[in-house]
Amino acid sequence: MSSSVKADAVFALQRFGMGPRPGSIDAIAADPRAALLAELDNPPPYPAAASSLPTSAKAFRAVADANARRQAKAIVATRAETEAGKQQMSAGPAMAEGAAQGMSEAAQKTAAEAVPDPGRRIYLDEAKLRTEAALNANIGFTERLVWFWSNHFCISADKIRSMSGGYEREAIRPHVLGSFTDLLLAAESHPAMLFYLDNLGSMGANSVAGINRSRGLNENLARESLELHTLGVRSGYTQDDVISFANVLTGWTLVPPGDNPEHGGEFSFNPRLHEPGAQRVLGKSYEQDGVEQGRAVLRDLAIHPATATHVASKLARHFIADTPPQALVDAMTKTFLDTSGDLKEVARTMVSSPEAWTEPRGKLKRPSEWLISIVRAAGLTQADPERFTGGQALLGEPLWRPSSPKGFPDDEASWIDGMGRRLDIANTFAERIAGKVDPEHVIENVLGSCVAAEVKQAVGRAESRQQALALLFMSADFQRR
Incomplete structure (x- = not known):
């Protein structure tokens, strides 16, 4: 196998997947781009153990x-x-x-x-399954998409830990290769999102509950849906649109667990909280009754041209570069609009575009992606969830715990100051595996010798396996995609 063929395979695994692992280069080397497209058509199933996790x-x-x-x-x-x-x-x-x-x-x-x-145990069980799905993926393109969309429609385990893993499995994972409309509806109506953005008690001023209790409207879900999840900032919506949309979403709540031991925690529409009458959002009047009013607004937002641009830009920024090629963003935006938000086709356009392959590998991986890549390179397929989530937290990206509804940032400036902590993690991990993982083997057989000459030289001159592995894991070959 030629070095250029190996290099193409490594490039694909780093840019679009979870990083090389033993055997992965050989599996896709014949045609890396075709392998990525094949995964979109036949994504690997989530581990069967997920069936034992609670909803x-x-x-x-x-x-x-x-x-x-x-x-x-x-x-x-x-x-x-x-x-x-x-x-x-x-x-x-x-x-x-x-x-x-x-x-x-x-x-x-x-x-x-x-x-x-029981909340911590549930959280760790979800974390273990999610981590091992990434470690065992042949390429990991689908898993990367799950991680991207979970961060786009983020919630925080600091506020609703019990639901954090279930939310990703139920609202995000089933839709990442489907319709953006379905993904948006699933995310915005999920009880975890309603809880996180304080929509449970939001009531219209003229609703039955609003009149009786003299309580107010909560704008959080409407605002974040417009600003972060669909249209994006400076896309033309106004404060009046936020207020009207918030009124549309009144009544979207969950069944209180104390009132219903069988269905507590499930989505519920409470008409007593809902603001009656038509609402005008982005210049269009919505006269539907009840829960259908909110669904109608979300369906329109899902196929709005500003949403197409916002989504395409974020995807290209995540996978390709902090400032992605405009031609790539334009192509992905066009596909989004032409297919009414078919996310598989948008991903297919990204992988098929020449810009996605000619842009240099300069994108700094987020901490979670870097952690997965070094563990995969070591050939490990199982994870200690306490150790793994602890490592993510130490690096500033605690699992399902972003500091705001914006999610974790996706640019180098936000993460570059944490390289010292990455070195600490690299040294600790290298110490653990040095007895059974040869750095030269990783270079030759996992990375196909596709590393910089100075990295090979530094590894060869290292005083110990631990030092050699730490140097390798801190190299640009592992830090960037």
Whole structure:
């Protein structure tokens, strides 16, 4: 196999996939571009173990139930301690006061030990499956698309941890190669998104609930849907559009878990919260009743020309370059418009465009992508979710925990200052695997010798395997795509 053929395969794996792993070059070397297109037509299935994970609603109910049981046990423990304190009154005020001071802490500890929080275990189980899907993917193009869209329609596990993994599996993963309209509807109506952007209690001023409770409208979901998820900033919408769209989305909520132990946490439309009457958004009047009004607005937003440009630009920026070639963005935008947002066709246009292959590999990987690439290169196929999520957090990209609805940034300036922390991670990982992973083997057989001459020289001169592996993992061959 010629070096140029190997180089093309490595380029494809780095730019569009999760990075080379043992055997991956041979698998796609005959025609890397065709291999990427074939994955779009036949994406690998998510691991079968996903069937054992709870739905997001079930996870939400499990945490809510645990919280309720923990609170009940704390109350019972508090009552018992209070009674014990009363019985100590005859021994003197000092002893009674000491019992009262320790009562709350002891009660909470008793309750926490009796009813552990299931949320963390659910989160780690989801993280493990997601990480291993990326490690075991032949190329990983589809997984990259899942990660991209999950960040585009981000929520935060800091606010709704129990649903974070289920949200990605239910709202994002099934639609990344389908219609953008379906993806948008699934993401915006998912209970995790409604919870994250505070839409659960949003009510119209003239709704039944709004009149009775004198509570207000929440604009978060409408604003982020327009600014981040569809049209993009400076695309022509106004504050009046935000308010009207927010009124459209009133009533989009979830079933309270305490009220319904079988369906708590599922999507629900509550007509008592919904602002009655027609609403005008982007110059068009929407006169539909109830939940269909919101769906109608979202369908129109999904195929809007500004949405096409926004989505195409973000995809090209993520995969190709911080400033992607305009010809590529234009081609992807045209495909989006011509196909009414067929995301597989948009991805196909990106891979088929010559600009995607001629742009130099200068795009800095986000921390999560770099971590996956070095673990894949080492030939590992299983992940310790605590260690992996801890590493992502250390590098500033904690899994499903962006600091704002914008998601994690996708440009070099946002991540370049973290290279020192990457070196720490590279050294730690190299120390763990040095006994069984030969850096020369990684260069020759995993990367097909497609690394810079100075990298080969640095690895050859290293004082130990650990140092050699760390140098290799910190090279541009692993940092950039």
